[in-house]
Amino acid sequence: MxxxxxxxxxxxxxxxxxxxxxxxxxxxxxxxxxxxxxxxxxxxxxxxxxxxxxxxxxxxxxxxxxxxxxxxxxxxxxxxxxxxxxxxxxxxxxxxxxxxxxxxxxxxxxxxxxxxxxxxxxxxxxxxxxxxxxxxxxxxxxxxxxxxxxxxxxxxxxxxxxxxxxxxxxxxxxxxxxxxxxxxxxxxxxxxxxxxxxxxxxxxxxxxxxxxxxxxxxxxxxxxxxxxxxxxxxxxxxxxxxxxxxxRGARPVARVIGYGASADAHHVTSPHPEGRGAKLAVRAALADAGLSGGDVRYVNAHGTSTPLNDSVESGVIRELIGSGTPVSSTKGVTGHPLGAAGAIEAAAAALTVHHGVIPPTANLTAPDPAMDIDLVHKAARHGPVEVALSNSFGFGGQNTALLIAA
Amino acid sequence: MNSLFESVADVIASRFGVDREAIAPESTFDDLGLDSLSQIELVTALRKRLGADIDDEQMAEFSQVSEVVAKLEEIGVKV
Incomplete structure (x- = not known):
């Protein structure tokens, strides 16, 4: 790093x-x-x-x-x-x-x-x-x-x-x-x-x-x-x-080690079909941290539960991080808190690396086979997680990726 | 004066979440934690609850609850 x-x-x-x-x-x-x-x-x-x-x-x-x-x-x-x-x-x-x-x-x-x-x-x-x-x-x-x-x-x-x-x-x-x-x-x-x-x-x-x-x-x-x-x-x-x-003797819960941002410059609400902007943000965060996609051990996805977001985002994860990396979305529990989502989910990612526990996606009973990524569902997974990626995509095509490490 | 004061104090307490017991005729808006914007809000609350017709400029001149009560009395507000 x-x-x-x-x-x-x-x-x-x-x-x-x-x-x-x-x-x-x-x-x-x-x-x-x-x-x-x-x-x-x-x-x-x-x-x-x-x-x-x-x-x-x-x-x-x-x-x-x-x-x-x-x-x-x-x-x-x-x-x-x-x-x-x-x-x-x-x-x-x-x-x-x-x-x-x-x-x-x-x-x-x-x-x-x-x-x-x-x-x-x-x-x-x-x-x-x-x-x-x-x-x-x-x-x-x-x-x-x-x-x-x-x-x-x-x-x-x-x-x-x-x-x-x-x-x-x-x-x-x-x-x-x-x-x-x-x-x-x-x-x-x-x-x-x-x-x-x-x-x-x-x-x-x-x-x-x-x-x-x-x-x-x-x-x-x-x-x-x-x-x-x-x-x-x-x-x-x-x-x-x-x-x-x-x-001052304060012990960090976790650390923010990378940040990337981008714009789709494509459409106000529909994500770019190949996730061009999302990929730019993830790549920028990885470059900022000096890491490659394979170093990421967990993805806290934007995962809104809309047909289009989840499909485009899974493609981005597959390509840049890998289909074997555990992925879940906090929004199954919280719904979509819009402008608060990115911070709440960055907190979930920080707690994941801190505790070494990957939370499951609530309500995910029949993973969409088209996603072709490792979707954590039904139960949490336990074990060390060195680096987590938290994705956030806003209307306007405004994308942010944060990398959080233990 | 007394019952009019009680009504004004009730409006202040319910609109601004101020402890009713803390409101006395000589209480200033500062004492009650009400800033200049809250005073303007009080104009609306008094109009809605008591039908009191005081305007924003008049309210801005006042600094304590008794002045508001005196003004309501002067313009003939009945409770």
Whole structure:
């Protein structure tokens, strides 16, 4: 390995599988779905989703949470867990200008924006909340995290749709590498289970229609997959250089050793048929880490459970990594949390190399033979995993690949 | 004044998640953790819940709860 490693010294997770890393990791390893019917979605074309269970920012003790959109609440809760795991205390920085926040999202505060737009149309301009933009903008999770933890370093919110969380981690590692920051809080947050998002994805025919049996709907790489299930949540890493972590006695959970990004430059939603952009991203990540595809021991796939994504992605994996390398998708458990997915799945990859356990893909009962890759299903596999690849592909043809090592 | 204060305090408590017991007539918006944007939000909440017609500019002049109550009294808001 000739490249640069950023130490992951803390992880925070808020997903439909639960709040906190232990609950999430247990559910990932168990490999059971969180998709369910939600009566409040009954007026919409698809009435199932993967929701974070029993989430209340107020009950979690966050003052001021009423003025944060749900996606920001997820980001703050995940950040506080990641800091705690890293042995860091918010606000207690040697130099707060050296602490950066990179928090990606695809939809930002869409629930807030939709509600306020409805208020504008029904009650008029004077009923539009002054909190509309402070809650609704896509950079506000990043902004509120910086406020909450007192981070005065660079603060930004990359948007690459469903790759946003992975882009944030790649950019965060670059900031450590370039010396722009000593500590980067990097991840993604999303709360898109709203009438507009559900309707829009449904009209694109992107969502699974297995509404009579939601628990089986998100089934990446299965021959009967028919679309994704909308999810939500946040994933956050604390990144720092290995020297910085060592100097303060922090033990990394894992390390980010490679990052590659690309554009399909092909179509807004359909992946390039041969996965040209995806391959460019994976190749760039391998080159960044000084590795070849054969060095990768596990792939945490983007694996959305849509017919096209899984088929194109499996071809990319087959060609660049090999048909004998274990592959699974976390989305069988979590559904698709859009801009948070890349960060949540990078966390799953980090925990995989840390524990030496490869989680199975939930609901994968009849692997699509056309995939022709080693799909981990039914049960987790145990054994050392030196290097994992985490893929993320966003609408707009925006692709990110992260390599994570023990 | 008293029952009007109670109504305003109820609106503040429910809209902003502020502990109801912590709200007194002399409480300032700062005391309650309400910033300038929250004050504007309060204008909407008072209009919806109490039918009170105060505008954003008037609210921006106030710094404590009793001033809001006095204004509502002045414009004849009944609860």
């Amino acid at each position: 000739g490249g640069f490693a950023a130490a992951i010294t803390g992880i925070g997770l808020v997903t439909p599988a639960g709040i906190g890393v232990p609950a999430n990791w247990a559910r990932f390893v168990e490999g059971t779905s969180t998709a369910a019917h939600h009566p409040d979605l009954d007026a919409l074309p698809v009435n199932m989703a993967c929701r974070v269970p029993d989430f209340s920012a107020t009950r979690l003790g966050l003052r001021g949470a009423w003025q944060w959109d749900r996606y920001t609440q997820f980001a703050v809760v995940a950040t506080l867990e990641a800091l705690s795991g890293a042995g860091l205390t918010a606000g207690n920085w040697p130099d707060s200008s050296r602490v950066a926040v990179v928090m990606g999202s695809g939809a930002g505060g869409t629930a807030t924006l939709e509600a306020q737009h409805a208020a504008l149309l029904t009650d008029g301009p004077s009923d539009v909340s002054p909190m509309t933009l402070p809650m609704g903008l896509l950079n506000m999770a990043a902004g509120q995290v910086a406020i909450e933890v007192g981070a005065n370093g660079p603060c930004l919110a990359p948007c690459t749709a469903c790759a946003s969380g992975a882009s944030a981690i790649g950019i965060g590692r670059d900031m450590i590498r370039s010396g722009a920051a000593d500590i980067v809080i990097a991840g993604g947050a999303e709360a898109p289970i709203t009438p507009l998002y559900v309707s829009a994805f449904a009209r694109m025919r992107a969502l699974s229609r297995r509404t009579d049996d939601p628990g089986t709907a998100s089934r990446p790489f299965d021959s009967t997959r028919d679309g994704f299930v909308l999810g939500e949540g946040a994933g956050v890493f604390v990144l720092e250089s290995e020297e910085h972590a060592r100097a």
